[in-house]
Amino acid sequence: MLIQSVYTSAAIQPMPKSKLYKILVDSRVSNKLADVTGLLVYVDGQFLQVLEGEQEVVAALLEKISKDRRHNDVKVVYKTGIERRTFNAWQMAYVSPSAKELATWAGLSNTTTLESTLKTLENEPNRFPSMLSKLLLAIPEKDLEPE
Numbered sequence: 001m002l003i004q005s006v007y008t009s010a011a012i013q014p015m016p017k018s019k020l021y022k023i024l025v026d027s028r029v030s031n032k033l034a035d036v037t038g039l040l041v042y043v044d045g046q047f048l049q050v051l052e053g054e055q056e057v058v059a060a061l062l063e064k065i066s067k068d069r070r071h072n073d074v075k076v077v078y079k080t081g082i083e084r085r086t087f088n089a090w091q092m093a094y095v096s097p098s099a100k101e102l103a104t105w106a107g108l109s110n111t112t113t114l115e116s117t118l119k120t121l122e123n124e125p126n127r128f129p130s131m132l133s134k135l136l137l138a139i140p141e142k143d144l145e146p147e
């Protein structure tokens with residue numbers, strides 16, 4: 001079964017572009033081989049990552065990712081079976097919005113802090129489908145480049 005899973009985590013230190021770039025490039029190669037698609041969002045030292053693929057593949061990847069020392073506090077906040085992938089064209093897309101933009105996309109126009117957006121999302125997972133559609137539209141044409 002195809003699933004879509006979303007987790008949030010905290011970078012152990014602010015990530016320079018070069019380190020983010022390495023995570024992305026490495027991920028894209030292995031995700032291609034594992035038929036995983038998704039999106040990595042980085043805002044103010046926090047990650048939110050969408051992983052799509054076969055259930056067992058995504059579960060094994062999440063297990064590996066949660067042991068990665070570049071971040072901690074990995075929390076799965078959303079998981080659903082899907083018929084079609086949202087990020088089907090991306091082995092791992094990348095978006096780095098402001099906290100305010102992310103709040104708006106989550107439908108939280110009065111929220112400005114990332115912390116409160118993530119907390120609300122955790123408690124109200126029904127916000128994910130529309131937020132993920134907005135993130136899909138926000139994927140820039142120009143990809144992250146190493147510094």
Ligand SMILES: Cc1cc2nc3c(=O)[nH]c(=O)nc-3n(C[C@H](O)[C@H](O)[C@H](O)COP(=O)(O)O)c2cc1C
Nearest residue numbers: 023026027030031047049064065066068070071092
């Ligand atoms: C924020 C973040 C996102 C990651 N995303 C992926 C990913 O989408 N796919 C992937 O294979 N590895 C990803 N990784 C890397 C894995 O944690 C792990 O280092 C990688 O799968 C290599 O595992 P291996 O040493 O067993 O080959 C990510 C790491 C971090 C910190």
